[in-house]
Amino acid sequence: MKKTKIKTKDLSLFYGEKKALSNISMEIFEKEVTAFIGPSGCGKSTFLRIINRMNDLIDNVTITGKILVDGINIYDKNLDVVNLRKRIGMVFQKSNLFPKTIYENIVYGPKINGIKNKNELSEIVETTLKQAAIWNEVKDRLNESALSLSGGQQQRLCIARALAVKPEIVLMDEPASALDPLSTAKIEELIHQLKKEYTIVIVTHNMQQAARVSDKTAFFYLGELIELGNTTTIFTNPIVKQTEDYITGRFG
Amino acid sequence: MELTKHKKDIKGFTFILSLKIIFFFIVLILFLLLGKIVFEGIGIVNLEFIFEAPKNNMTEGGIWPAIFGTLAVTIIMVLIAVPIGVFSAIYINEYAKDTFLTRIIRTAVNNLAGVPSIVFGLFGFGFFILFIGKGIDSVLETGLFLGQPCLLWASATLAVLVLPIVIVSTLEALNSVPKSNRDASLGLGATKWQTIKNAVLPQASPGILTGTILAISRGAGETAPILFLGAAFFLPNLPVVDLCIGDYCIPMINPADQFMYLAYHIFILTTQSSNPTLTQPIQYGATLVLITITFLLNITAIIFRYRFRKTLGKI
Numbered sequence: 001m002k003k004t005k006i007k008t009k010d011l012s013l014f015y016g017e018k019k020a021l022s023n024i025s026m027e028i029f030e031k032e033v034t035a036f037i038g039p040s041g042c043g044k045s046t047f048l049r050i051i052n053r054m055n056d057l058i059d060n061v062t063i064t065g066k067i068l069v070d071g072i073n074i075y076d077k078n079l080d081v082v083n084l085r086k087r088i089g090m091v092f093q094k095s096n097l098f099p100k101t102i103y104e105n106i107v108y109g110p111k112i113n114g115i116k117n118k119n120e121l122s123e124i125v126e127t128t129l130k131q132a133a134i135w136n137e138v139k140d141r142l143n144e145s146a147l148s149l150s151g152g153q154q155q156r157l158c159i160a161r162a163l164a165v166k167p168e169i170v171l172m173d174e175p176a177s178a179l180d181p182l183s184t185a186k187i188e189e190l191i192h193q194l195k196k197e198y199t200i201v202i203v204t205h206n207m208q209q210a211a212r213v214s215d216k217t218a219f220f221y222l223g224e225l226i227e228l229g230n231t232t233t234i235f236t237n238p239i240v241k242q243t244e245d246y247i248t249g250r251f252g
Numbered sequence: 253m254e255l256t257k258h259k260k261d262i263k264g265f266t267f268i269l270s271l272k273i274i275f276f277f278i279v280l281i282l283f284l285l286l287g288k289i290v291f292e293g294i295g296i297v298n299l300e301f302i303f304e305a306p307k308n309n310m311t312e313g314g315i316w317p318a319i320f321g322t323l324a325v326t327i328i329m330v331l332i333a334v335p336i337g338v339f340s341a342i343y344i345n346e347y348a349k350d351t352f353l354t355r356i357i358r359t360a361v362n363n364l365a366g367v368p369s370i371v372f373g374l375f376g377f378g379f380f381i382l383f384i385g386k387g388i389d390s391v392l393e394t395g396l397f398l399g400q401p402c403l404l405w406a407s408a409t410l411a412v413l414v415l416p417i418v419i420v421s422t423l424e425a426l427n428s429v430p431k432s433n434r435d436a437s438l439g440l441g442a443t444k445w446q447t448i449k450n451a452v453l454p455q456a457s458p459g460i461l462t463g464t465i466l467a468i469s470r471g472a473g474e475t476a477p478i479l480f481l482g483a484a485f486f487l488p489n490l491p492v493v494d495l496c497i498g499d500y501c502i503p504m505i506n507p508a509d510q511f512m513y514l515a516y517h518i519f520i521l522t523t524q525s526s527n528p529t530l531t532q533p534i535q536y537g538a539t540l541v542l543i544t545i546t547f548l549l550n551i552t553a554i555i556f557r558y559r560f561r562k563t564l565g566k567i
Binding site for chain 2 (some may be wrong): 059082085089090092094099108112150193
């Protein structure tokens with residue numbers, strides 16, 4: 001039996017008056033890959049951004065209900081958002097590397113956490129790049145601009161950068177949507193490797209991808225969580241009709 | 253399918269032709285202007301001309317006091333304008349909420365750039381000299397010290413004048429840093445200030461630098477405001493004072509002194525000359541020097557920007 005990592009209860013989110021998420025209650029387990037699927041605008045990305053409080057940056061957002069990470073309410077007034085984000089890394093839809101060298105991109109997070117020792121930083125760079133399976137491709141060009149890499153490499157570097165702060169959870173917002181099939185396959189393989197150590201939540205539009213990489217799948221529709229279950233069950237034998245319609249492509 | 257041309261596109265042709273003519277005229281005017289100045293001025297400009305003081309009622313000698321005054325004023329101006337401008341822009345863009353008040357401030361900054369420079373001169377005279385300067389003098393009981401036109405207030409007034417340039421270019425530079433980079437930094441657990449310092453400012457610095465140098469060349473060429481603010485017709489000495497700590501003395505710019513100013517000097521040579529035939533070459537030489545200084549500043553801006561972009565990997 002796996003441990004619960006993230007737990008939400010009656011979680012709702014409003015943009016002004018508009019309800020974007022309504023009464024989501026779910027559990028996400030440790031060291032598993034949980035995929036969020038659903039049509040555009042169904043709230044899956046919004047929900048993902050709640051987990052590391054990136055929605056704080058948007059004005060006029062209200063959140064009700066509870067979300068617990070390791071049993072701690074992350075919307076508690078006394079909670080330090082900065083520390084929360086160190087524990088919960090995020091990889092975005094489009095690569096958002098800094099226009100700095102590959103090395104500097106990786107050490108950005110550790111440096112902010114106060115690591116100054118050069119050897120320690122180099123070690124972090126090597127281990128995280130190896131973890132992100134990109135070490136062999138970039139080891140000779142660590143001092144070149146990160147923006148000189150290909151799209152797929154850039155995205156894996158983003159993953160490496162997120163891993164460098166040693167998070168427990170990695171949130172991925174359609175990490176492969178802008179990539180070619182080969183790069184996508186590499187990212188998926190990487191996710192597979194990473195789940196041994198990290199809890200991964202991935203938002204994807206690509207249903208085959210959800211089926212390939214995830215242990216659990218959650219289907220969102222119009223701001224509601226329709227169904228959450230084992231990926232194999234969701235894709236072969238969903239309980240709710242809407243899920244089945246969406247998965248089989250019969251959805252409008 | 254018919255692919256041969258039937259009709260010539262006459263309208264398009266005339267349009268492009270007129271654009272070419274206009275473009276040619278602009279370049280021509282620029283070349284005539286610069287050509288005349290360079291042609292007339294180059295003969296007189298040499299090291300002596302640059303590093304000597306005017307002699308014989310300004311009909312002989314060089315323009316060093318005016319160059320020195322210009323450099324001194326612009327240096328102090330930059331020291332005042334850049335920190336205030338950059339920090340204001342950071343505040344407006346990154347911290348201030350988008351309210352009615354901040355929108356008014358943004359508009360005000362833009363409009364400030366359109367205020368005629370003579371108005372800044374009057375403002376500087378009224379505010380810096382009569383209000384602040386006289387105020388300091390009466391509080392410190394120094395007699396006439398800062399309550400008169402001097403280098404410090406000229407620099408301060410020019411700083412106010414170029415402030416919109418610094419603020420607007422910094423705002424643009426900050427705005428051009430993609431939101432995704434800020435998200436990346438915050439997502440890695442950086443605080444807002446860490447994000448600004450490590451992810452935003454490095455990317456914005458070429459723009460900020462360009463703004464600074466534009467401000468310098470604007471300030472160095474400005475004439476009207478400094479008329480009230482201590483630019484002198486002719487001064488035998490440089491505005492320099494020895495700053496002594498114990499026995500060690502280093503010459504420093506004296507901010508309470510009057511100064512000569514290149515742009516003003518050219519105006520004087522042109523309008524107040526006792527012997528126009530003799531001063532005319534000096535006038536051309538001084539103009540050439542002024543243009544060269546601003547040109548060099550602009551070149552420096554371009555080189556800096558290029559280097560920055562290169563390190564940022566954008567080239």
